[in-house]
Structures are given as C-alpha cells and as structure tokens.
Amino acid sequence: MIKKVAITLLLLLLVIGGGGGAYLLLAPNFAPARGTAYVYVRPDDTFDGLCRQLTDSAGCRQVETFRLAARALRYADRRMPTGRYAVRPGMNNLDLLLDLRRGNQSPVRITFQNVRLKHDLSERLADQLMVDAPAIESLLDDSTYCANLGFTPETVKAMFIPNTYEVYWNIPADKLLRRMKREYDAFWTEARRNRAEQIRLTPVEVSILASIVEEESAIPDEYPTIAGLYLNRLYRGMLLQADPTVKYAVGDFALQRILDRHKEVDSPYNTYLYPGLPPGPLRVPSITAIDAVLHHAQHDYIYMCAREDFS
Numbered sequence: 028m029i030k031k032v033a034i035t036l037l038l039l040l041l042v043i044g045g046g047g048g049a050y051l052l053l054a055p056n057f058a059p060a061r062g063t064a065y066v067y068v069r070p071d072d073t074f075d076g077l078c079r080q081l082t083d084s085a086g087c088r089q090v091e092t093f094r095l096a097a098r099a100l101r102y103a104d105r106r107m108p109t110g111r112y113a114v115r116p117g118m119n120n121l122d123l124l125l126d127l128r129r130g131n132q133s134p135v136r137i138t139f140q141n142v143r144l145k146h147d148l149s150e151r152l153a154d155q156l157m158v159d160a161p162a163i164e165s166l167l168d169d170s171t172y173c174a175n176l177g178f179t180p181e182t183v184k185a186m187f188i189p190n191t192y193e194v195y196w197n198i199p200a201d202k203l204l205r206r207m208k209r210e211y212d213a214f215w216t217e218a219r220r221n222r223a224e225q226i227r228l229t230p231v232e233v234s235i236l237a238s239i240v241e242e243e244s245a246i247p248d249e250y251p252t253i254a255g256l257y258l259n260r261l262y263r264g265m266l267l268q269a270d271p272t273v274k275y276a277v278g279d280f281a282l283q284r285i286l287d288r289h290k291e292v293d294s295p296y297n298t299y300l301y302p303g304l305p306p307g308p309l310r311v312p313s314i315t316a317i318d319a320v321l322h323h324a325q326h327d328y329i330y331m332c333a334r335e336d337f338s
Contacts, residue, residue: 051096052121057114058086064114065133067196069157074103077127085114096120102128109157111135111196134193143280143310145184152203162200176208178231181307185234188214189313214314222321226258235304237312237320242271242280250319256328258320265329267298275309 057064064085068077078094081087097103102124110132114123125131137155142148145167146160153160166172173183186207194206215230223233240253260267270285276294290299295306 051092051099053119054092055117056088056092056120057081057118057123058088058116059084059114060086062116066112066114067157068107068109068112068127070109072107072109074107077107081114086116093120093123097124100124100128109197132195132197135196136191136193138189138191139187139311140189140313141310142187143275145180148184148187148311156194156203157197158200158203163203166200166204176204179307182231182235184238184308184311185231186211187311189311219321226321226323227262228320232304233317233320234312235308237316238308238310239267239269239271239305240319241312241316242274242309243269247315247319250316251322251324252326252328253331254320254323255326256331258323259327259329261303263329264302266300266302267304269298271309272296272298272305275305 066077066080066085078090081093082090087093094103107127108130110130112126113133135155137152139148139151142151145164149160149164152163167183168180170180173180176186178186188210192210194203220230223230236254236257239257240250243253244250257267273285273289274280274282276292276297277289295301298305
C-alpha cells in the first residue's frame with residue numbers, strides 16, 4: 028500500500044509539474060490560531076463544506092491549492108470518510124488529504140457525569156459525537172438489546188461508569204454501548220464483585236443503591252454513612268422510604284419537601300410503597316458512590332433527619 032501511494036505521488040508530481048507540484052502538495056498550508064484545530068466530516072457533508080471549515084476554523088492559507096491537491100489525489104469527487112480530523116500548525120495539503128482519504132481521524136474524549144435520565148444521557152453523549160441522541164436512546168429502551176448486554180431498560184444506566192473515555196467521533200450507537208459494556212466489565216473487578224457478594228448485593232443492585240445515596244447528599248464524605256443506613260433497612264426487611272425515589276417517581280427532582288401525597292404515588296420506584304430497591308438506578312452513579320456502598324460505614328442507624336434548610 029505504501030509503495031502504491033509513493034508511486035502515485037511521484038506520478039502526480041510529474042504531471043503537475045515538478046517543483047510546482049511539490050509546492051502544491053508539500054508546502055505548509057495550515058496555521059490554526061489556537062494550536063491544533065479539528066474538522067468534522069458528516070455523512071452528508073460536501074467537499075465545498077469541508078473547504079469552508081478549513082478556511083473558517085483551521086487557518087487554511089490557500090484554499091485553492093488544497094482544492095487542486097484534492098483533485099489531483101482524486102479526493103474531491105469521492106465519498107469522504109466521516110470523522111474528526113486534526114489540522115496541525117504547519118501541516119501541508121498532502122498530509123491532511125492522506126488522513127482524510129484513509130479515515131485517519133483523531134479520537135475524542137467523552138464524559139457523562141451527573142446524568143439522571145436515559146434521555147439526558149443520550150443527549151449528553153450525542154453532544155460529543157456524530158451519532159444522534161434518538162439512535163442511542165432507542166437502544167437503551169430496547170429490552171432485547173439490553174438483555175444481550177446483561178441489563179434491562181430499567182437497569183442499563185448502571186452499565187455507564189462515569190469516567191473519561193477516548194472513542195472515535197463517528198462511533199455508531201451500538202459500538203459505543205458495547206464499549207461501555209467492556210468498561211463496565213473492567214470496572215467490576217473480582218475484588219469489587221466479591222465485596223458486593225459479601226454485602227448481599229449484585230453489582231447492579233450496588234449501582235441502584237449508590238444512585239439513591241448520591242441523590243440523598245451532595246457531600247461525598249456522607250455517602251458511606253448513608254449507604255450503611257439504607258443497607259441496615261434492607262437487612263431488617265424495612266421499607267427504604269428514600270425521598271430521592273419519590274422524587275424520581277413523581278418526576279420532580281427539585282422537590283425540597285416530600286408530602287404525603289407524593290409518598291402515595293403508585294410507582295415501583297416509590298420505596299415508601301414498594302419494598303426493596305427500585306427497579307433501576309435513579310441516575311448514573313459516580314464511582315465514589317459505588318465504592319461508598321461497597322465499603323459502607325458500619326453502624327446501627329436506620330433513620331435520618333433533614334435540617335431546616337432541607338440539607
């Protein structure tokens with residue numbers, strides 16, 4: 028392949044005209060204002076649109092030489108591989124065009140902390156990638172698809188371990204979710220799984236309880252104590268009576284005071300009515316909250332009391 032490209036380039040230089048051809052392909056043509064810039068190629072993008080991106084965002088000095096080089100390399104008239112491509116200071120037309128032709132894109136780093144609903148999670152991911160939110164959300168709502176990953180539509184949020192991940196910008200929804208499953212499996216080491224078994228919970232149940240704990244307090248240092256309290260209730264066969272589950276059931280996360288009418292909302296997430304843990308996590312729980320459940324504080328507390336400021 029390398030030999031074929033080298034021969035093609037040599038022929039191009041001869042056809043274009045020696046030194047002129049070398050200048051067209053090899054002279055530095057990009058000077059992004061803030062270091063490396065990135066251009067994004069979507070399935071329906073045109074070559075003209077790419078040229079506008081290079082001019083507007085990547086500091087292209089002579090867009091016409093880029094157009095000529097692209098035609099010489101037969102890139103301008105072909106379907107452009109999608110992706111996120113780096114344009115570095117001093118880059119020449121040839122280097123960029125080879126990256127574009129081969130699909131040699133630069134990965135993006137995605138994060139998804141502080142997310143409650145699957146819709147919001149899908150939007151958060153789609154904001155960072157080429158895939159659209161409905162494509163992600165439809166898979167998260169598909170019971171057969173979720174079952175193949177070892178989850179249900181209710182529990183699948185537990186599969187997402189908040190961290191920073193490198194993926195390609197044009198990663199399809201299915202491939203993205205399978206990557207998250209691999210990260211989930213890597214996170215749940217033998218030590219963590221053994222610890223979950225010791226406290227009589229499955230990994231998914233740990234995540235569900237961690238989501239309640241995290242909704243209960245904004246202070247991570249309190250997580251182990253709160254986790255211990257809820258585990259004490261579970262072990263005693265008591266109703267959890269966790270206010271965050273009522274907020275989730277009602278659909279109002281801003282509720283500050285839980286009234287009797289809220290506690291009577293008939294939802295499997297309402298732990299004032301239904302025993303045990305709710306069907307799924309209230310949010311994507313943080314690693315801190317998960318580990319707080321696994322290593323909860325040992326005490327006899329079974330009740331908590333809110334302060335006057337509802338904290």
